[in-house]
Amino acid sequence: MSYLMNTYKKSDFCIVKGEGCTVFDTDNNAYLDFTSGIGVNALGYGNEKIINAIKTQSEKLLHISNLYRTENDEKVAEKLAKKLNMQSVFFANSGAEANEGAIKLARKYSYDKYGENRYEIITLVDSFHGRTISTLKATGQDKFHKYYMPFPDGFSYAKANDIEDVKSKVSDKTCAIMLEVIQGEGGVLPLDKDFLQNVQALCNEKDILFIVDEVQTGVGRTGEFCGYQNFDLNPDIVTLAKGLGGGLPIGAILAGDKTGETFSYSDHGSTFGGNPVSTAVANVIFDEMTDDFLKDITDKGDYFISKLKEIKSDYITDVRGIGLMIGMCLNDKKVNGDVAEFAKDNGILVLTAGNNTVRFLPPLTISKEDIDKCVEVIKKALA
Numbered sequence: 224m225s226y227l228m229n230t231y232k233k234s235d236f237c238i239v240k241g242e243g244c245t246v247f248d249t250d251n252n253a254y255l256d257f258t259s260g261i262g263v264n265a266l267g268y269g270n271e272k273i274i275n276a277i278k279t280q281s282e283k284l285l286h287i288s289n290l291y292r293t294e295n296d297e298k299v300a301e302k303l304a305k306k307l308n309m310q311s312v313f314f315a316n317s318g319a320e321a322n323e324g325a326i327k328l329a330r331k332y333s334y335d336k337y338g339e340n341r342y343e344i345i346t347l348v349d350s351f352h353g354r355t356i357s358t359l360k361a362t363g364q365d366k367f368h369k370y371y372m373p374f375p376d377g378f379s380y381a382k383a384n385d386i387e388d389v390k391s392k393v394s395d396k397t398c399a400i401m402l403e404v405i406q407g408e409g410g411v412l413p414l415d416k417d418f419l420q421n422v423q424a425l426c427n428e429k430d431i432l433f434i435v436d437e438v439q440t441g442v443g444r445t446g447e448f449c450g451y452q453n454f455d456l457n458p459d460i461v462t463l464a465k466g467l468g469g470g471l472p473i474g475a476i477l478a479g480d481k482t483g484e485t486f487s488y489s490d491h492g493s494t495f496g497g498n499p500v501s502t503a504v505a506n507v508i509f510d511e512m513t514d515d516f517l518k519d520i521t522d523k524g525d526y527f528i529s530k531l532k533e534i535k536s537d538y539i540t541d542v543r544g545i546g547l548m549i550g551m552c553l554n555d556k557k558v559n560g561d562v563a564e565f566a567k568d569n570g571i572l573v574l575t576a577g578n579n580t581v582r583f584l585p586p587l588t589i590s591k592e593d594i595d596k597c598v599e600v601i602k603k604a605l606a
């Protein structure tokens with residue numbers, strides 16, 4: 224009997240600790256983790272630097288209102304802004320909250336410049352942007368647009384990789400286009416570079432803000448600090464969350480030159496946003512993302528994809544992804560769940576996504592030996 228609301232189909236076992244890339248249940252069964260808390264535990268479990276940052280900061284100050292200046296949020300905001308050529312940063316507590324803030328930021332920019340009738344945001348079919356009412360509406364999947372009406376107006380959906388469809392949705396009401404460069408929940412679908420660059424050009428031409436939701440793709444996942452860098456893009460607004468806190472809750476809105484000063488006193492806020500402990504860890508995570516570390520992610524991701532492609536199975540229709548964000552697409556809607564179940568029973572945790580995709584989001588510290596172990600079990604599952 225559990226008193227938690229029944230919103231997740233939970234495992235029957237209970238996880239009590241983690242070490243490196245392995246988690247353990249109450250009976251001390253080990254599971255090699257290819258989920259990392261859905262792309263959150265970027266450095267795995269038990270990382271000394273993270274633990275020390277939490278210890279040190281929690282002894283000094285757990286929380287203080289954003290009415291007072293603190294050190295850690297200032298530091299990591301500066302690092303993020305300089306690294307990504309952005310002008311200002313707002314810290315929230317989750318991906319949905321960061322996206323919600325990005326929507327507000329885009330609408331305020333447009334309101335200030337063009338008045339109140341330019342508020343529409345175009346997102347893509349099969350996108351995922353979060354679980355708040357607005358970010359559900361921004362999510363381009365009908366199954367998320369039930370029960371909670373009325374949803375806010377001002378969202379429309381264009382087909383991914385179809386620039387003509389995007390153009391047909393643009394009107395004098397459009398203020399922003401928001402997308403994920405690799406659709407994560409939608410099935411690990413990297414978008415075409417041409418398409419993304421065309422979206423960006425369209426945005427620049429019409430002073431439409433280009434928002435990239437890097438909640439899942441950001442913070443090293445794709446072998447670049449942000450996924451959009453794999454596609455040579457230059458967005459106006461970027462949102463981060465999952466990996467940025469290394470396991471603690473955090474979200475961030477990064478604003479470029481156009482919107483860097485759009486929010487002013489009391490235009491936006493958050494009680495917990497930029498919490499000193501979460502941002503202490505965010506500093507550690509940021510500092511770990513060296514060029515060598517990022518290059519290693521690319522190497523391991525390429526290795527992982529090549530090993531998955533070697534598996535001979537009639538079920539597999541595609542293996543795709545960038546860095547350590549990888550999807551194995553199957554031709555049978557039910558089999559991806561069976562594969563995940565089989566893997567779990569054999570000590571490997573994997574995710575599913577879309578209708579038919581097995582999704583791998585290991586800690587970025589995963590080793591090639593552990594990748595081999597995972598591939599062996601997937602091979603057996605499909606045999």
Ligand SMILES: *Cc1c(COP(=O)(O)O)cnc(C)c1O
Pocket residue numbers: 316317318319320322351352353354403407408436437438439440464465
């Ligand atoms: C997970 C995710 C979100 C939502 O993040 P939460 O922290 O769960 O609110 C938003 N966008 C993308 C692309 C995501 O993968």
